[in-house]
Amino acid sequence: MKHETKKLGAPKAVAPKPALRRFHQARWDEPIIFELSVAGQRGVLPPEPEAAVVEAAGDVFDNLPESLKRKSAPALPEMSQLHVLRHYARLSQENLGVDLNVDVGQGTCTMKYSPKVNDQLARSHKLTDLHPLQPLSTVQGILEVMYKLEGMLKEISGMDHVTLQPGAGSAAIYANVAMIRAYHEARGEGGQRTEVITTSFSHPSNGAAAKVAGYKIITLPPDADGYPDFEALKAAVSERTAALLITNPEDTGIFNPRIEEFVNLVHSVGGLCSYDQANANGILGITRARDAGFDVCHFNLHKTFSTPHACGGPAAGACGVTKEVAPFLPTPTVEFDGEKYYLDFNRPQSVGKIRPWYGVAPNLLRAYAWIMSLGADGLREVAEIAALNNNYLMHNVLKIRGVSAPYAKGKRRVEQVRYSWEQLTNDTGVHSEEIGFRVADFGSHYWLSHHPFVVPEPMTLEPTESYSREDLDEYARILNHIAEEAYTNPEILHTAPHNSTIHKIDQESFDDPDAWAVTWRAYQRKLKK
């Protein structure tokens, strides 16, 4: 018995190593729902109304203004309920995702577990039945959540004010650029400050959003150590500089210890500095945008704060600003007068609205719940485990033949690493993209890099705090197995994936506006001529 008691002590921290997961996606290629439409099929057949009801209501359509009546029926698929259900159930099996596999391969995206309890909160009728036009006295609860979430993000960033209005990360960057533009205009320097500076390894949305706002973009390349080139910044700054938009750590996972010098240099010519903290997963509770001197920053709540990534649907972004920039915040702001929460629309210097209403309420609630469940110490622990996981994975990945981690040799990375398979490509002719196709055969996902590929044959891995040691071991084992295949049987990689629904996607049309179609109507118009 004594022996058994000993065995029952602390639970074993590490599960036995699993074998390589032999994964197979659904074999069928589910048609687009429009292709399943059968003329005349209906999901619901409402009964004829009773005579008394007809008499009481009259012809309701008569009361509609002509301008609101459709001229023709909507071109929706005609299907029974059961067929709709089957369609989406089948589609769901042609999928990879965090609930199905080890999702550390989607580097820079900060894929983490979204606790289901937070989803339950977001789906509560208490939230789903709300309407943004309700009297404020009836929505005090969600306004309180927003106000308190802003307070937490102020504390996390060190900023004086926060807005939760942007619908996602790029919208948040755009909001920041719009505020920067308004700041310079208010000082009479709007016409002079025409340039925005960013870096090769910052998210391309920084340059893109600034360009949409009318700025010229100057990109700083990395120096030999992988840091943004400070000498290049010196050559780039001038009285035309409106702002520096920069990430730290960048996509390489290397933290730039000279970030304050960058900020000071830009400030010295009158520019503002914007910290892209879309992914703040490795620095939560450790460094703050304000402490490094930044004027504005933004978070993607769907990265660091665990709300679901929405792939073009509503995610959630948050912007933090100093009090100097605060007058330009989007309208309205959520305020508290000591008794009740209210919306302040009287903001004469505001940049206006970034999106309708006040933010993506369900995601704001999820992020609030996530932060509340962790507390301040928990947030710091998230960052520490994310960094620990990353350095553990890097240690194992770098043992694999043909892979390297360019720049900052021998140094720790923060929360992600941009690796290079250049050696393997030179040795075997196998490209990083083909490795990605093969990874899918083992039930996981894989990502290369933003364009342009500054790191050749790139692979970006980001194991957040969500993944266990077994998960990380499994992913490293998949990569090791594939690297061995590249050296012994490269053909299996040239022809990958083998277990996916669609063998290979034709990328030829990706840069051809005449060939791409993102809606059924566009598809019919462009490709079914």
Added chain:
Amino acid sequence: MTRIGLIVNPLAGIGGRVGLKGSDGIETQRRALELGATPEAPQRAALSLLPLFQFDPTLEVFTPPLEMGETSVRQAGFAPNVIGGIRPSATTAEDTRQAARELAARGVDLILFAGGDGTARDICAALPAQFPCLGIPAGVKIHSAVYATNPKHAGELAAMFLQGKARLREAEVLDLDEAAYRDGRVNVRLYGTLFVPHRPLLLQNQKMPSPESEAYQAEAIAAEVVEQMQAGVAYILAPGTTTRAVAQALNVEKTLVGVDVVRDGELIAKDVTQAQLLNLLETMPAKIIVTPIGGQGFLFGRGNQQIGAEVIRKVGRGNIIVVGTADKLRALRMQPLLVDTGDTEVDKLIEGYFAVVTGYRESMMYKVVA
């Protein structure tokens, strides 16, 4: 009936195995054979035909006799249609050019050629504009972006093109001055362009899909440069496809491998020499629009010697506009751009950072060293 052509430069690559850094010139080829080199190009050409044979064994393949194609075609399983004549074991660059002209005249759908940069130059010199062709890599030097990543990929890409699954793309033909290269100097020149089928992954120097095609990037750069042009200022357009895009945006015809001058949207001098440029600079203010040439990233001093030290000094550093597509800069792997005008003082003047125009309202800070 689908028809393709194959041209093999049997001597391509023979200098490489024996350390001769290239195979141009009869003397080099003789030395290579003496050193024990054996022709590998015919074998590589046969490899590239295998995917095509799998795709359609009834393809009509036109090719010169023996080691210039016939041998490879038979090896792959096709029954060749042999054209023209050669002197076995003594083929020349003119044989390549002659074969290219004949195949083009016969109206084949695509010409495959096995060789290196020298072969690509010959094909470029002989083919009519925009004639579809594709390189099978077999040479020592491959700087030109007209070659597939390996022989098998060349065949696969050709098969896709014949099925309408790959589009044509303009690609640069570059070559080293081999005599200089053997002496340890690198001098890459742009010789023209060819139109090759393009698929991400299967073409060298374009190994990964980029979100925008290079042609689009060049167009965006041109839009930016033209928008910034000032009245009365002469713009000296250095050689290259990116600078040519600027000319195209102005509806002006550009000498691809030469230097032209535009002012107020009009061409005012074509294919000029350094002396002509210096004369012109006496009479009007000017700016230089230049793009790095080839994989070595020379900004001045290689392939654009017309814009010499004297011209640069007169124009001034602040009036040099550097343009380059993001793909091109990426291919340089962040290595600094180089300058070697022969005048140390001017080289020093150019050193430092330029905001290289990479798109419409986009630039990248890039370092230049002497």
